[in-house]
Amino acid sequence: MSADFIGAELQELKRQGLYRRLRRVEGEQGPTLNLDGQEVLNFSSNNYLGLANHPALRAAAKEAIERYGCGSGASRLISGNMTLHEELEAKIAALKGTEAALVFNSGYQANIGVLSALAGEGDVILSDALNHASIVDGCRLSRATVVVYPHCDLGVLEDGLKNAPARIRKLIVTETLFSMDGDEAPLAEIVNLAERYGAVVMVDEAHATGVFGPNGAGVVAKLGLGNRVPVQMGTLGKALGAFGAYVAGSRELRELLINRSRSFIFTTSLPPAVMAMAIAAIDLVYKEPQRRLALWHNCRALRDGLKKLGFSLGESQSQIQPLVIGDAQKCMDFSERLLQKGVFAQGIRPPTVPPGTSRLRITLMATHTHENLHRALKAFEEVQAGFGG
Numbered sequence: 001m002s003a004d005f006i007g008a009e010l011q012e013l014k015r016q017g018l019y020r021r022l023r024r025v026e027g028e029q030g031p032t033l034n035l036d037g038q039e040v041l042n043f044s045s046n047n048y049l050g051l052a053n054h055p056a057l058r059a060a061a062k063e064a065i066e067r068y069g070c071g072s073g074a075s076r077l078i079s080g081n082m083t084l085h086e087e088l089e090a091k092i093a094a095l096k097g098t099e100a101a102l103v104f105n106s107g108y109q110a111n112i113g114v115l116s117a118l119a120g121e122g123d124v125i126l127s128d129a130l131n132h133a134s135i136v137d138g139c140r141l142s143r144a145t146v147v148v149y150p151h152c153d154l155g156v157l158e159d160g161l162k163n164a165p166a167r168i169r170k171l172i173v174t175e176t177l178f179s180m181d182g183d184e185a186p187l188a189e190i191v192n193l194a195e196r197y198g199a200v201v202m203v204d205e206a207h208a209t210g211v212f213g214p215n216g217a218g219v220v221a222k223l224g225l226g227n228r229v230p231v232q233m234g235t236l237g238k239a240l241g242a243f244g245a246y247v248a249g250s251r252e253l254r255e256l257l258i259n260r261s262r263s264f265i266f267t268t269s270l271p272p273a274v275m276a277m278a279i280a281a282i283d284l285v286y287k288e289p290q291r292r293l294a295l296w297h298n299c300r301a302l303r304d305g306l307k308k309l310g311f312s313l314g315e316s317q318s319q320i321q322p323l324v325i326g327d328a329q330k331c332m333d334f335s336e337r338l339l340q341k342g343v344f345a346q347g348i349r350p351p352t353v354p355p356g357t358s359r360l361r362i363t364l365m366a367t368h369t370h371e372n373l374h375r376a377l378k379a380f381e382e383v384q385a386g387f388g389g
């Protein structure tokens, strides 16, 4: 069979304005970056607290390598379950106020592994329309019937719950802080509905972990819903500056996932240095609440500044500020012109976001300086003027 289709598909992506390429970062991840050889202000990272290059994480990783070596050598169920995995899990459970936690190799793997372990053929998963691709893929992999409800639409969610037969297993899955819109799910209402109709709630706190709630424990903790949300997933590679993911919940949930979750079972476990970094990051989040305060201060400053320039920003009050442009090509042009002025705010297109909602996804960091924000706002103003206001 000829492989000509590969080139043809690439041409088609280019024609649709959906072609992507990798950009290369030289050096460290910080509020400024060397991107493809250019020094830029970084407004495109999930390293919200600036921990990815923190001295405490570096030191923890080095020490773990000295003590435990580099690779873990096997999956957790064979010989790859090391003391640091369990130490990190105990720390996460304490942070989340749950009985137990289980570490996964990434958020993607956690979501596909948990959803396919907890739901199967004949069950129903109710999933928010803006949930992350890893949740979408987990739903597909589970082979359950999937009811996608419009973003945060409690009426349609309730209809879906009502229409599902009482006896079957029902799972509601939602992000707590949405990755592309930066808005919060109406979690208290979702939990009420789940309890009324006998459904289980699973949340994805990828973007809330380390940032929201007491000690950065997330939105569930902020709302005091801990014991009403049985499955709480989050990631370690965003605000926590390390890598990997967790699922927090009951001891039984942990046991079931160890036995059923294929993306947990059939993969080499994370290396000790990564565990050590995540442990150090959680300690820092407890010790340095001022990082979260600095992040909120920066969010407000950028938001106020963009509004003053006449940009319409939507509802997000969080560290994720979407600036919706609409058309994919126009969005990428805007992003490119900002980059020429030394500001990296990634354009996000379908399939990551729905067609017609291409946007700049502007993300703030605790470590952006006043000067950084001032320069960024000036660039936005100049690019906007070039686009005819």
Ligand SMILES: Cc1ncc(COP(=O)(O)O)c(C=O)c1O
Binding pocket: 106, 107, 108, 109, 111, 132, 134, 175, 179, 204, 206, 207, 235, 236, 237, 244, 245
């Ligand atoms: C909401 C959400 N869930 C899960 C993931 C996947 O996490 P990871 O990058 O650790 O695979 C991401 C982002 O990558 C995300 O934004």
